[in-house]
Amino acid sequence: xxxxxxxxxxxxTKRGQNxxxxxxxxxxxxxxxWYRQTxxxxxxxxxxxxxxAQLEKSRLLSDRFSAERPKGSFSTLxxxxxxxxxxxxxxxxxxxxxxxxxxxxxxGSRLTVL
Amino acid sequence: xxQVKQNSPSxxxxxxxxxxxxxxxxxxxxxxFLWYKKYPAEGPTFLISISSIKDKNEDGRFTVFLNxxxxxxxxxxxxxxxxxxxxYFCAASAGNFNKFYFGSGTKLNVKP
Numbered sequence: 001x002x003x004x005x006x007x008x009x010x011x012x013t014k015r016g017q018n019x020x021x022x023x024x025x026x027x028x029x030x031x032x033x034w035y036r037q038t039x040x041x042x043x044x045x046x047x048x049x050x051x052x053a054q055l056e057k058s059r060l061l062s063d064r065f066s067a068e069r070p071k072g073s074f075s076t077l078x079x080x081x082x083x084x085x086x087x088x089x090x091x092x093x094x095x096x097x098x099x100x101x102x103x104x105x106x107x108g109s110r111l112t113v114l
Numbered sequence: 115x116x117q118v119k120q121n122s123p124s125x126x127x128x129x130x131x132x133x134x135x136x137x138x139x140x141x142x143x144x145x146x147f148l149w150y151k152k153y154p155a156e157g158p159t160f161l162i163s164i165s166s167i168k169d170k171n172e173d174g175r176f177t178v179f180l181n182x183x184x185x186x187x188x189x190x191x192x193x194x195x196x197x198x199x200x201x202y203f204c205a206a207s208a209g210n211f212n213k214f215y216f217g218s219g220t221k222l223n224v225k226p
Contacts, residue, residue, distance in 0.1 A: 033214075035216075040123075040218065041219075042118075042205075042216035042218045042219050043203070048212050048213060056212045091158075095211070100211040101148075101163065101207070102160050103214060105150075105157030105158045105159070107155070107156055108157055
């Protein structure tokens with residue numbers, strides 16, 4: 001088990017472009033979360049999946065953001081028409097049915113929008 | 115609306131002494147609290163947690179105290195070691211663990 005894997009680790013893009021991040025959770029974990037972290041702040045909740053169902057979604061997730069977890073395994077987070085304010089670290093975390101109270105985080109995907 | 119607050123952005127302590135990191139919350143529905151540690155270029159890693167039915171939980175050098183009436187929790191590290199130097203986040207959840215709220219973090223520097 002290699003933990004929670006995120007790809008790419010760093011993405012630099014121009015304003016207006018679309019970007020997609022991928023998260024592979026720990027294999028037996030049915031819960032998957034996306035968080036966003038900006039400089040000097042703690043992780044901010046974006047969305048939560050239980051298996052393939054998206055059960056929670058933050059107001060922070062504007063209509064330019066979409067997340068999927070089609071088969072209840074890996075997940076993708078897409079940002080359309082990126083803006084400079086989207087520059088942040090995007091963190092994925094997962095937890096198991098029996099250990100739902102503890103999140104295991106990936107190393108994150110850093111987005112820089114020029 | 116910041117429901118979990120860490121008012122000290124940084125803390126510096128001498129090796130071997132106690133480190134005390136503080137966290138306040140506003141939502142009385144929170145019933146589970148966690149501390150995470152984060153090194154640069156890595157994701158946060160789980161350190162210790164406490165349920166609202168307890169007021170103290172200890173794991174080796176780390177102890178978390180919960181004061182529900184004050185909506186305050188603290189993390190004590192004794193003795194502090196240089197390897198403890200990292201950013202510490204407190205987090206809270208209510209009920210079903212569908213969402214965790216994080217504080218803004220405290221950067222701990224343990225000086226040799």
